[in-house]
Amino acid sequence: MPWKWILPLVWLVAWSLAARAFWGAARDQNAEADRIGMPLTDVDPGQDVRVEARVGRGPRTESPFSKREGVAILQRVGYVTSYLDSQDKTAWDSARITSRILGPKEVWLDVSTQHFVLPMDLFEPDGRTWPSLQKHLSSLPAELQVSPDDVERAKKRCRGKFDHFTVDEWVIEEGRELFVVGHLSARDPHGTMFLEPDPVLKHIELIPGKQADAVVKRRGSASGLRIAGWIVLGLGFLPTLILTVLLVRSRLRPKSAAGTS
Secondary structure: OHHHHHHHHHHHHHHHHHHHOOOOOOHHHHHHHHHHHHOOOOOOOOOOHHHHHEEEEOOOOOOOOOOOOOEEEEEEEEEEEEOOOOOOOEEEEEEEEEEEEEOOEEEEEEEEEEEEEHHHHHOOOOOOOOOEEEEEOOOOOOOHOOHHHHHHHHHHHOOOEEEEEEEEEEEEOOOOOOEEEEEEOOOOOOOOEEOOOOOOOOOOEEHHHHHHHHHHHHHHHHHHHHHOOOHHHHHHHHHHHHHHHHHHHHHHHHHHHHOOO
16 A cells, blocks of 8 residues: 555544544543532531632732732742644643742631631642733742753753743632632641641642532533533544545546547
8 A cells, every 4th residue: 555545544533632622621621610619518627518608808918019918828830832733833831939828827618517628839820710820920029039050950851942920819708708629627726727638639729609600610611521522523623634635536547538539
């Protein structure tokens, strides 16, 4: 078989694998929606928890960078580079320079008369449901307190040349409504329960708003990924069909010409 007949098959396989990646992500999103959509629970020590909570009271913390205030603030600084890929198109690379918590390392969450603690070192906000306030900078101001050594380490992990810095901040405001999915520790000697990762999701879900809204958004994300998979498969199948037809026609043309001579 001439090598050119392999091209349509290779093209279709490549696009099919891309479509499968979208469908796999859609399945993951649906599985997450199933988990977070289970009935709300009570606040019991040593048990999984799915509750609609509010951020409890705490001392005011102000970001020296953005001047925003909250009970606690997660701040991350990144290093971003640009380069030309194999098709001479601009591509981007990035590495985290530093991540720090401003304010207390523990935040109280209230559910009616019950309370438990969110350890801030486990706070990993999902950009799909809790976007950050992000700024792009050409240089880093002193109030960020970033070490030049940290910048140099991030630079070595990136491909290409420097383009800009990013600063992301997530502010946890007092009284903010959160839908919480995780696991509660047993009470410590002081009677405190600490929020831990959900045993199925392997992380803590903290989503601003109500459970119903969170489930709808996760289902919608899964649906979008599934549709994208079919679009990608279609984009792969149509050129494959056209290329196959052209190859067949080119193979038949010499026979047709010989028959008319």
